[in-house]
Amino acid sequence: MTIHLKVWRQSGPDAKGELVGYTLENLNEDMSFLEALDVLNEELIKKGEDPVEFDNDCREGICGSCGLMVGGIAHGPMKATAVCQLHMRHYKDGDTIVVEPFRATAFPIIKDLVVDRSAFDRIIAAGGYVSVDTGGAPDANSLPIPKEDVDEAFDFATCIGCGACVASCPNASASLFTGAKVAHLAHLPQGQVERKERVVRMVDQMETEGFGDCSNHGECEAVCPKQISIAAIAKMRREYLRALFG
Amino acid sequence: MTPRIKHDKPDLRSALSSSVGKKVLTGVTGFAWAGFVILHMAGNLSYFGAGEAYNEYAHKLLSTGPLLYAVEIVLLVCLVIHAILGVNIYLGKRRARKQGYSTYRSAGRPGLQSPSSRTMILTGVVLLVFLVIHLKSFKFGPGIAEGYSLLVDGEPIRDLKRLVTEKFQHPLYAFGYTGVMVLLGFHLRHGVWSALQSLGAMNRRLTPLIYGIAALLAVGIAAGFIVLPLYIYFFAP
Numbered sequence: 001m002t003i004h005l006k007v008w009r010q011s012g013p014d015a016k017g018e019l020v021g022y023t024l025e026n027l028n029e030d031m032s033f034l035e036a037l038d039v040l041n042e043e044l045i046k047k048g049e050d051p052v053e054f055d056n057d058c059r060e061g062i063c064g065s066c067g068l069m070v071g072g073i074a075h076g077p078m079k080a081t082a083v084c085q086l087h088m089r090h091y092k093d094g095d096t097i098v099v100e101p102f103r104a105t106a107f108p109i110i111k112d113l114v115v116d117r118s119a120f121d122r123i124i125a126a127g128g129y130v131s132v133d134t135g136g137a138p139d140a141n142s143l144p145i146p147k148e149d150v151d152e153a154f155d156f157a158t159c160i161g162c163g164a165c166v167a168s169c170p171n172a173s174a175s176l177f178t179g180a181k182v183a184h185l186a187h188l189p190q191g192q193v194e195r196k197e198r199v200v201r202m203v204d205q206m207e208t209e210g211f212g213d214c215s216n217h218g219e220c221e222a223v224c225p226k227q228i229s230i231a232a233i234a235k236m237r238r239e240y241l242r243a244l245f246g
Numbered sequence: 247m248t249p250r251i252k253h254d255k256p257d258l259r260s261a262l263s264s265s266v267g268k269k270v271l272t273g274v275t276g277f278a279w280a281g282f283v284i285l286h287m288a289g290n291l292s293y294f295g296a297g298e299a300y301n302e303y304a305h306k307l308l309s310t311g312p313l314l315y316a317v318e319i320v321l322l323v324c325l326v327i328h329a330i331l332g333v334n335i336y337l338g339k340r341r342a343r344k345q346g347y348s349t350y351r352s353a354g355r356p357g358l359q360s361p362s363s364r365t366m367i368l369t370g371v372v373l374l375v376f377l378v379i380h381l382k383s384f385k386f387g388p389g390i391a392e393g394y395s396l397l398v399d400g401e402p403i404r405d406l407k408r409l410v411t412e413k414f415q416h417p418l419y420a421f422g423y424t425g426v427m428v429l430l431g432f433h434l435r436h437g438v439w440s441a442l443q444s445l446g447a448m449n450r451r452l453t454p455l456i457y458g459i460a461a462l463l464a465v466g467i468a469a470g471f472i473v474l475p476l477y478i479y480f481f482a483p
């Protein structure tokens with residue numbers, strides 16, 4: 001199949017970027033979107049041009065390294081899919097696809113499609129941890145936790161930190177990411193020790209990094225490769241009020 | 247033994263200006279206004295009541311005196327906070343993404359992004375401007391001294407009904423008001439649900455239900471307001 005790409009090219013953090021058009025012929029429709037970009041890069045390298053920089057690692061939707069705006073949607077048009085698992089068969093021969101980096105002031109562009117998402121690491125460092133020694137892995141079922149809590153905690157724990165929530169949010173808010181961490185730990189006994197200051201510190205860090213405030217558009221949930229619900233954001237707000245008044 | 251952790255509880259002021267606090271405040275104040283708007287709409291409908299129901303209702307409200315002042319002050323404070331935060335959130339969003347996308351699309355459900363959620367700042371500012379004009383026309387408009395009076399049980403009360411009827415016979419006023427009430431409906435379509443989410447009251451099961459109810463409520467409120475100007479413009483003698 002033939003695909004036309006319009007790819008954001010930017011040589012460095014302060015350089016002016018632009019969309020550059022490329023046409024890829026003879027693509028295999030079983031390729032992933034990142035493999036199509038690999039094909040593009042091989043062609044560019046053969047021609048002596050600079051390849052397109054993009055982040056990726058596991059290519060199986062679990063590491064959270066990859067992340068592109070594909071056709072205006074974070075990770076592309078398929079639900080519950082990181083862009084490494086988006087396949088070319090979802091496109092028609094001759095389609096034009098715009099590829100841009102995740103844009104947010106808190107995610108500065110390093111080069112082309114690669115952005116610096118270390119703001120997320122700093123949000124985690126502010127409170128997304130358990131400081132008490134929890135020992136080795138306990139026997140299964142030796143910690144009494146109601147099933148509903150475990151299920152909720154697990155749903156929130158599936159966050160891979162890719163940043164699609166920020167990228168798709170009209171406000172560039174990191175509330176789903178932060179909310180998922182807060183909600184995950186608030187549901188588990190290990191998370192109780194720092195329960196109050198965790199939410200305060202993480203929310204504080206989120207603002208310090210320059211993310212926007214949440215307007216409850218819920219766009220984040222729609223693009224999240226792990227389909228994390230904005231219930232996490234409501235939970236974060238409850239936790240915050242609890243820390244304040246509880 | 248559970249180790250003791252120093253709880254660095256934020257002081258109330260920094261908590262309220264935090265990302266969560268701002269939304270909680272927008273939600274509470276927005277809710278207060280939504281509640282007022284529903285009562286106001288119901289009050290309007292007494293225009294269609296028998297006899298002097300409308301004027302008597304308005305008169306009764308005024309005669310509650312200090313209670314009315316208290317409610318007005320709360321509403322004013324809520325509005326100031328709501329508008330400042332609304333603008334603040336909007337400006338913050340522009341700072342948080344300085345360079346926009348060349349192509350952007352919503353991924354649709356389960357997201358709840360809508361024309362209504364995207365235009366909150368616009369509909370909000372229109373509501374603010376409208377409110378000033380509206381108060382000037384009616385609340386601080388001509389009263390007994392200007393001859394808009396009638397006798398009920400031998401006592402002169404303000405003839406608000408005449409004022410309202412006259413105002414809405416002007417097409418500009420009737421259709422302007424109608425237009426703004428449609429925008430109010432838009433503001434509330436996202437607002438009602440959003441306020442509950444901001445207060446942390448939503449979860450996975452409730453959200454779709456409440457989002458649906460919010461739509462009905464928004465349409466109901468807008469329709470409730472719109473019948474009055476349209477009735478007066480097209481049918482009032």
Ligand code: HEM
Nearest residue numbers: 215272273276279280329332366367370374437440441444
């Ligand atoms: C009749 C008057 C009004 C009513 C009933 C009302 C109601 C609401 C409600 C219920 C919300 C949802 C709160 C939340 O998301 O937590 C809201 C949000 C909002 N309102 Fe209002 N509002 C009114 C007037 C205004 C005015 C005068 C402005 C601005 C000048 C404004 C700007 C906004 C904005 C920007 C939001 C969205 C906040 C965000 O993005 O998170 N509103 N409003």
Ligand code: FES
Nearest residue numbers: 057059064066084
């Ligand atoms: S490369 Fe690991 S999630 Fe896509």
